[in-house]
Amino acid sequence: MILVTGGAGFIGGNFVLDWFADPHAEGIVNLDKLTYAGNLATLEPLQKDGRHVFVHGDIGDKDLVSGLLKQHQPRAIVNFAAESHVDRSIHGPGEFIQTNIFGTFNLLECAREYWGNLQGLDKDQFRFHHVSTDEVYGSLSATDPAFSEENSYEPNSPYSASKASSDHLVRAWFHTYGLPVVTTNCSNNYGPYHFPEKLIPLVILNALNKKPLPIYGDGQQIRDWLYVGDHCAAIREVLAKGKLGETYNIGGWNEKANIDVVKTICQILDILKPREDGKSYADQITFVKDRPGHDRRYAIDASKIERDLGWRPAETFDSGIRKTVQWYLDNPAWIQGVVSGSYRDWLQKQYS
Template sequence: MTILVTGGAGFIGGNFVLDWLAGSDELVVNLDKLSYAGNLQTLASLQGDKRHRFVHGDIADRALLGRLLAEHQPRAVLNFAAESHVDRSIHGPGDFIDTNVVGTFNLLEAVRGYWDDLPAADKSAFRFLHVSTDEVYGTLAAEDAPFAEDHRYQPNSPYSASKAASDHLVRAWHHSYGLPVLTTHCSNNYGPYHFPEKLIPLVILNALAGKPLPIYGDGQQIRDWLYVKDHCAAIRRVLDAGTTGETYNVGGWNEKTNLDVVRTICSLLDELRPRADGKGYAEQISHVQDRPGHDRRYAIDARKLERELGWKPAETFDSGIRKTVQWYLDNQDWVAGVTSGHYRDWLDRQYGGQS
C-alpha cells in the first residue's frame, strides 16, 4: 500500500510524513518542489528509509504526476502543497495563483485520470484529501461565533483567495466527476520544523539573537492555535473515516492574541534560556505598522470532527508552546541550516535544472 503526499517537505506536510512513518510501514511517495519553505533537513531522519521516496517536482507538472501515479498506484493522495505566507502573497501574488490554483487544477486532473482507470474495488477505496485553511472564511468580530464548515467564503488576502479557489476546484471535481475528496480547514499551526518567517519561530529566534520582536499594529489580532502534531492526527482520522465530499474544521480551541503569544514565548525563554544581562525578553517587543487587510480574528469550530470522527486536540496551548520553544532550543543546527543560506546553496547544487 502507498500514499502520495504533495508538499511533504514543508512544515505541516513534513510533520505529517514523519508522524505517518512513525506509526506505519506504508510507503510514502513525497512530492515537493522545494520552494523557499520546503526543507529536506526536516526529513533527514528518513534518509535511507525504504518506506519514504522523495521526488523533487511540482504539482503543476501533470506528466510527472501521471508517471508517479502509474508507477506507485497510491490508495490516497494528500495535498499539502501550497504557497502559504500572507505577507509574501501581498508582495508577489503570482506564485500563489500558480501553485494554489493552477497547481491544484493539474493535480486534480492527473488524479482524476488515474482514479478513472482503477479497478472497481480500488476506485471505491481511493481518497483525495485536500488540506486547506480557516483563512478562506475571512475575519470575525470579537462577538462572532467561530467558523463552522458552512460559513461562507470571504477571503481577504491573495493567499486566502488562492486557497479558496483551490477548495472550489476540489469541490467541483467531486460533484462533477465523482472524485472521492475530503477537505480539511485548519487554524494556525505551530510546532517543530516551522519555517522562521511565521510568528512563533520568528519570535523565538529573534529573541535568542537579541533582535526586536516585531508585532503588527496593536497585537490584538486573535488566532486559534493548533499544535501541528494534533493537526497530523486529525488528518489521519479524516483520511481513515471521513465521508467523501465533506469538509472538516480542525482547530485547537486556543484563541490567543498575537501579543499574548509573544509574551508567553518570552516568559518561557526567561525560564529556559535566560538573557545574560538578567533582563526579560519582553523588553525586545516592538510594534510595527500593521499589514494591509490584516484579518482581526480567526476561530475554528471543530465540533463536527469530534462529534462524527471522535478527534480532539491532545495539546493545550501551554503544553504545545512549551514543547515548541524547547524544540527550537534543542535543534539549533536545523535552524542554522534554514537561515544561513548554506541550505539554499546546497539545494541549487543538488537540484538545479532538474524536474
C-alpha cells in the first residue's frame, strides 16, 4: 500500500484513478483535506474498490498522519497536497503558508519517525515523493533556456514561494536525516477533472456558457503544457526508479502562449459544439488587467527524466487538448456539481 496526500484534487485524483486502472495495483490510502478544489466526485469510480481507502484530514494533523502510517504501513508517500492557485495566493497567502510549508514539514517529520522504525527491506525500499512545480524557478525571458534541475530558485508569488520552501525542506530532510526522498517539479498540467478556475477549464466552461473568455494582459505569457495523464506516468517512473535525493523536472515539451491556447480551444469547440449563431467562440475573448507579479514565461527541460528513467510524454498538445475538451463535453454532471457547489455534499453523502 502507498499513502497519497491530496488525492481528491486535480493531479492527485487523476493519479489515483490512473493507478487503479491496473487491476493488480496495490492499495492506496488517500488523505485529503477537501478544501474547495478537493472533489470526491472525481473518485466516484472507486466507490466500490476495496483497494482505495479515503481519509478526510489534513497533512498538518500529526496524530492523524502518524496513526495512518502506523495502521497501514505504506511503502511510500506521494505528496500532492498543496494550495496551488496563484491568484488565490495573492489575495490570501496564509493558507498557502500553512499547507505548503507547515503541512509538508509535519508530513516529513511523521515520515521520518515512521521510516526510522522500519527494518530491513521495508526501510530500504521506503520512498517519500514530493510533487512540486516549475514556478519555483521564477520567470524566463523569451530567449532563456528552459528550466533545468540546476536552475536557482526565484519564486515570484506567495504560491511559488511556499512551494519553494517545501522543496527546500524535503531536500534538507534527505541531507540531514537521510530520509529517502525524491522531488518532481512539473509544468502546467491540464486534462480531466480540473477545477474550473485555471485557464483551460475556465475557458471551456465560459465558452459553453456564453461568457467572456478572460485573458490577462496581452495574452503572451508562455507556459509549457503537460497532459495530466503523462504527469501521472512520470511520477510512477520516478517513484519506482528515481535516485534518492534527486529532483526530476517533468514537462510536456509544449510551450504555448496563453492567447494561442485559448484560440485553440475555441477552434476545437467550433468543430465539436458550434455556437447557435454560427460565430466562433473566439469572439468571446476579452483582455483584462494583468495580475501582479505575473511571470512571463515558464519552460521545462525534461531531458534528465528521459535520459535517466526513459520517460517522455505520450501526448502532444494537440492530442491532449482535444481529449480535454471532449472530456468536458462528455461529463456535464461532474461540471454541474462543481459549478453548483453540490460536489461538497459528497463527503456527507458517502462518508456520513
